Amino acid sequence: MRTRLYSSLTGLAFAIASLTSSAAIAETSEPEWRHATSLIGEPKMSEGFLQFPYVNADAPKGGRVRMAWTGTFDSLNLVPNKGVTPVGLGLIYDTLTTPSDDEISTEYGLIADALKYPEDYSWVIFRLRSEARWQDGKQITAEDVAWSFDKLRELNPIYKNYYEHVTGYEILSPTEIKFSFDEPGNREAPQIMGQLAVLPKHWWTAKNKDGELRDVSRGTLEVPLGSGAYRISDVVPGRSISYERVKDYWAKNLNVNIGKNNFDLVTFEFYRDETVELEAFKADRFDWRTEATAKNWATAYDIPAVNRGDIVKEKFSQTFRGIGLMAGFILNTRKEKFQDRRVRRALNYALNFEEMNRTIFFDQYSRITSFFNGTKLASSGLPEGRELEILKSLKSPVPQEVFTEPYVNPISEDSRQERSNLRTAIGLLREAGYVQKQGKLVHEETGKPFTIEYLMNGGRFERVALRYKASLKKLGIDLQLRVVDSSQYVNRVRSRDFGMIYSSWVQTLSPGNEQRGYWGSESADDAISRNYAGIKEPAIDELIEIIVNAKDREELTAATKALDRILMWEQYVVPGWTSPFSRVARWDRFSHPDQLPEYAVGFPTIWWWDEEKAKKIEEAN
Incomplete structure (x- = not known):
């Protein structure tokens, strides 16, 4: 890009001098810590904000939601590119940063309370919260972050490609880690690193209940240790998986989590046949269905539960506003x-x-x-x-x-x-x-x-x-x-x-x-x-x-x-x-904030179990 700006030898000499001067200034001026980062303008929420505007801070905790997924799964290890992991596995892990559903390409601190990077985006430092904890009570450290990065890049070609511009990292302290990039100007690089799923090194490098050393390079159905708002409570391989809310979740009172993670239990049932899945929904085997087939939307829901209002059909535009x-x-x-x-x-x-x-x-x-x-x-x-x-x-x-x-x-x-x-x-x-x-x-x-x-x-x-x-x-x-x-x-x-x-x-x-x-x-x-x-x-x-x-x-x-x-x-x-809408049919047991976020429906994350609505359905059946 500089060659397009300077076409003469004089201009090139001036550019070199300017660059040298800028480098000297960069050496003496340290970037400031940021509570968030955005690829489009400035983050909407200022430092110290209380909650996202699209959540209900007083949403009741409790109840359960049953979801469905087409397919199967045979592993609970997201690291290697082997086997199939279940939907929802991300519920058990926290990342360094977390997105806002009201903004485009904006990330706020989660495990990390702050990050900083220079104007040329050539590196980024994350500062981890000292209170960040695994579900066994141990502290999440920069060493966990480094180990997770190494294993994901080493064992999964998807992550190897995703992180190909990372030249290395440096653990600055137990709560600070620096990642360096191979070229300046890549504005996405800090955000990409903030989305890293952090895994517990101490758990994966220890022995399981049978006395065997765990192997992160292989698929497994052993329930892994997490750090997130949910833990796995029940698994039927290939058929279902349930996640229960962690009552003492370390980050439940963080501003980015207020009003979220309201259900006590989130269950996914797996179906291999979409016709069977549709009939299971109508039979009240699960609660929420995103309808991908126009014919089904037009003809398949003429049933008593819909006519009574027990099942609500609704179109949501949120998911298509920012994509x-x-x-x-x-x-x-x-x-x-x-x-x-x-x-x-x-x-x-x-x-x-x-x-x-x-x-x-x-x-x-x-x-x-x-x-x-x-x-x-x-x-x-x-x-x-x-x-x-x-x-x-x-x-x-x-x-x-x-x-x-x-x-x-x-x-x-x-x-x-x-x-x-x-x-x-x-x-x-x-x-x-x-x-x-x-x-x-x-x-x-x-x-x-x-x-x-x-x-x-x-x-x-x-x-x-x-x-x-x-x-x-x-x-x-x-x-x-x-x-x-x-x-x-x-x-x-x-x-x-x-x-x-x-x-x-x-x-x-x-x-x-x-x-x-x-x-x-x-x-x-x-x-x-x-x-x-x-x-x-x-x-x-x-x-x-x-x-x-x-x-x-x-x-x-x-x-x-x-x-x-x-x-x-x-x-x-x-x-x-x-179509500019998501077509959703749901059993009317839930409520949501009056104003949903701009770019997401937010189900089930910011919705909640409505005891009164659920009781009406039970009485009708």
Whole structure:
């Protein structure tokens, strides 16, 4: 960035002098301790605040909540990338910092009461609270933090990648630890370290009740020691897990925890079949269900409990206010047939979203038009201003349409538009070397039929896939549906053994390091990255680095829009659909603060058991 600011030798000499002077000042001025850190502006809550504004400080403690999850689990050790851990395991562990649900990318002290870092973000120091305790009463120390960091990075490739820019740490005292980073300017680095899950070194390095030394590198069903507001009280491997509230939780009176963790018991039941799960909810086997299927929302809840008001159906917008979502049919460009952008574009022209929305989605969705859909970071129109400058400054080529044509998805409101889209798709495929023979699309030179294996995690999406299959058949493409169970799906996705999957990426309003794992070239061959499409584009790599090292909000926004624009025009994904609401059905046994936080529903964390409501339901049944 300095080379763009100083183009002459005189200017460069002045810059060096300025940098030398700045370094001298930095050596003598120590950064101040901070109670919080934010990637967008200043933290909303000042030091010493009493509670978050979206909680009820007088919320009663007690009762229980029963949740459900699709899948299974076989380990209670979150460290190694082995086995499957249960949802809710984070309830037993505290982190150095904790987020606010009323702010974007803001973290407040939890285990750490303060942190400090220099203006160039080249390091961060956390100061731990002396009262922070494990559930056995022992103090949480900087040594626990260091050991947790070492083991997570050593034994789990996900964390190894996540912390790849950490060059090392230094334990300054039992309650202070310093992490250093490999490059200045990475504003996310201190926050990333604050999100570290801290584990008890003394417990993991001791012997279990059978006299055997515990091994943190292996999966286990032994109940681990935690530091959080809950502890595991009951486990049925693969089927259920219960967390009970810790009555003497060390941090229960901290300002970041007032009004939270109100239930005495939180239980998760695991289901492998979503139809069975839905029926279990209606039979009052669990309390809260987020409905992912539009048809179910429209037709499956016409039951007495809903009509009586025992079950409440409600849409919440909070969870979508601060995120950008891209979901769709992801094309594996490691496969030769998908390496041609014209082929990928043709597959988008073949998708008739409008017909599906009318006939099977009950008009509940809208088409996704951006990788940051629904946010101010989404690109639109033609690039201008700072965004245009960034695009023109890239050393690597970008699609020409980025500068000349706003990206739009094909629309099929009627049969005329559908036929037009299919003709466009056929033209693109012909340009890419494919021809139709006897109703099948084949490669003109090799004669090989065009087939796509669509890998599916269970059968819930099958009716959508069948509609897409019918549309592709009109082009002569054979979409082969391959339904597998969750474990097979995970293994095949990690080994990149698929042609197409339907998945998603969720974005924050402060994109940064995670973009490397989504579409950076280095992550394309990493089995545990979310670069499902296998993207390797130098222009995208350049933009990711500009985003990570953006000097201000204007540059971050402009670079993100430029990245979004290229991703859309490269057509790595046939965009899917979304709704700006979470559809929730719940048994009416709970209450919540009058004003929920801006960016989260907060269930069950800030909700509470309502004895009066629960009694009415019991009497009705």
